[in-house]
Amino acid sequence: MSSRFHASTVDRLGSWIASGNVLPGQSLKVEADLCEELGISRTVLREAIKTLVAKGMLQVGPKVGTRVMPVRNWNLFDPQVVGWLAQHGLPENFVMDLLDLRRTIEPVAVRWACQRATPEQIAEIQAAYRMLEASMGDKDAYNDADRRFHEAILAASHNQFIEQMLPALGAQMAVSFEVSSAVPDELGQTLSLHKDLADAISARDVARGVWVCMTLIERSAVTISQHYPELFAPREQRMSTP
CATH class of the missing domain: 1.10.10.10 (Winged helix-like DNA-binding domain superfamily/Winged helix DNA-binding domain)
Known part of the structure; x- marks a missing residue:
């Protein structure tokens, strides 16, 4: 076979x-x-x-x-598994848990990227931002550029565990971006934040970088909860679920 x-x-x-x-x-x-x-x-x-x-x-x-x-029980760090779920409807709490994961990993990765990124990695982050800017109006191209942008930041953290998780994290973040980018005008409204994040890492400004990163994540959470409330369950309900 x-x-x-x-x-x-x-x-x-x-x-x-x-x-x-x-x-x-x-x-x-x-x-x-x-x-x-x-x-x-x-x-x-x-x-x-x-x-x-x-x-x-x-x-x-x-x-x-x-x-x-x-x-x-499914391996949600397997990009193929995440892809299948995204094709056929996300399970309960998937997006909420994904946002929690982003809150846990991305700000720390940004901190390390500010401190550890090589000149070549900073150039890659800036190049990914320029792709974002150039792809406005093309949702698919924008999502591809968005994934490249965030993966470049994760790679610049120089943490071997995060680096090995890149394929899975990239697939998971793509789901979050796909949902939030379906909201009208959302791409244009977050573009400036992506520029701020790229510039903060380039300037090695840890405080600014972490703040912008958290702002992007929380904006995504608010956007998704407002336009797709069915993807969210009350925190109390989640705590009581066996």
Whole structure:
């Protein structure tokens, strides 16, 4: 079985599960039926299932068969898993938890970037900002540039753990940016803040950089909560959820 065919099958099956065809706690169909529905062989299916087990999406047992796990068990630091969820509707509290993660990691990364960024990395951050500025009016291009901008800042932190998390953090932040950028005029209103952030890092102004970073995150939180309240649950409700 070619690696390309395996990857394609994993993508199809993972997306199929993320779309809610089988709910968490439920078991997949018997192999023969699932193979027929997906148009694949049993060998291909079994190898794909192994991959999704490793991603935390499935559990295989002698008595339960192949069961879909709750989303909280899925590897949300896997860019592919995040991509599947984004395609088919984000789970409850995903955006809230993502914003909490950004509040935890990004301001610290900005602090370190101000202190540790090389001249080449500062140039990359400024180049990413210029891409943002040039892509106004093109949402897809803007989101790509936005991701490049924030990933450049994370990389400039020179923290090996953050650097290894870049693919996952980039995918997660892309979800946040995609939601907030759907709001009319939001891109233009935050562009100046991105410039302030790039300039603060270039000037190695830690206090300014951290303040602008937090302002961007909180603005995103307010925008999303106002225009997409269904993505937010009251804090009390979250605390009481098992």
